[in-house]
Amino acid sequence: MVSFGIDIGSTTSKCILLRDGQEIIGSSLVVGGIGTDGPRKAVQQVFEAAGISPDEASVSAVTGYGRSSWKDADFQVSELTCHAMGGRFIFPELRTLIDIGGQDAKAIALDKSGMMKNFLMNDKCAAGTGRFLDVMATILQVSVNELGTLALTAQEHASISSTCTVFAESEVISQLASGADRTAVMAGICDSVATRTATLAKRVGIVEPVCISGGVARNAGVRAALEKALGVKLLYSELSQHFGALGAAVYAYRKSGAKSE
Numbered sequence: 001m002v003s004f005g006i007d008i009g010s011t012t013s014k015c016i017l018l019r020d021g022q023e024i025i026g027s028s029l030v031v032g033g034i035g036t037d038g039p040r041k042a043v044q045q046v047f048e049a050a051g052i053s054p055d056e057a058s059v060s061a062v063t064g065y066g067r068s069s070w071k072d073a074d075f076q077v078s079e080l081t082c083h084a085m086g087g088r089f090i091f092p093e094l095r096t097l098i099d100i101g102g103q104d105a106k107a108i109a110l111d112k113s114g115m116m117k118n119f120l121m122n123d124k125c126a127a128g129t130g131r132f133l134d135v136m137a138t139i140l141q142v143s144v145n146e147l148g149t150l151a152l153t154a155q156e157h158a159s160i161s162s163t164c165t166v167f168a169e170s171e172v173i174s175q176l177a178s179g180a181d182r183t184a185v186m187a188g189i190c191d192s193v194a195t196r197t198a199t200l201a202k203r204v205g206i207v208e209p210v211c212i213s214g215g216v217a218r219n220a221g222v223r224a225a226l227e228k229a230l231g232v233k234l235l236y237s238e239l240s241q242h243f244g245a246l247g248a249a250v251y252a253y254r255k256s257g258a259k260s261e
């Protein structure tokens, strides 16, 4: 039995196909989230990747910021539930999940059985999210991926003191204009995201194992800075950006009985 999960985010659309609630048989990621044709493309790509037709998926669930725009799924599920389920699928003992996406960041505490105990979210301010990194990467004329890997090569870290993206943008431009080392500025940018996220995560309570999910998890500079700020090892999976879609596929599988009733 194949279950299908789709996560329609603010900037990207992700899909996962799961066989018998256990085996990932296809994944896709398309840049373009809510309000674009990204979701439709991501769906087409995931079925192509798995080599099956959409009719072969018995049950489906949608999550993400744009979930209410997608009418074709059997279930609509919150991002918190899906990230927690996706996280536990990859890391079965997981107790704390830190998700940094394109426009929000969340910290989720799970109990031993994987039930959500508590969560905190920043969805009010671009600082501490992927948006902040995307703006900074544009100023520095590097990809967001390069920003993270170059930050790791920095000999020293610049300090970005502004907590607002718009002011931080001016601060970065003036630091570059006064000759600051580019990699040091990149490291400072990663530190800034890590500091904000660490504050959120500490308030929710850190219990190991801890993992990082969302697109920003792919940023090696932010991962390193966050490990330092929290003083714990962060579990990381190549599928980190897909945890929401994966959790949706797991949820759909578990609810498949309800659908056929």
Ligand code: ADP
Pocket: 008, 009, 010, 011, 012, 013, 033, 064, 100, 101, 102, 103, 104, 129, 130, 131, 133, 134, 144, 145, 146, 148, 214, 215, 216, 217, 218, 219, 220, 241
């Ligand atoms: P959403 O679900 O809100 O669309 P995602 O979880 O997909 O957001 O995360 C999007 C963010 O991930 C982008 O803003 C970007 O900063 C970051 N990102 C995406 N791909 C990469 C990559 N290859 N390396 C580093 N960061 C990345």
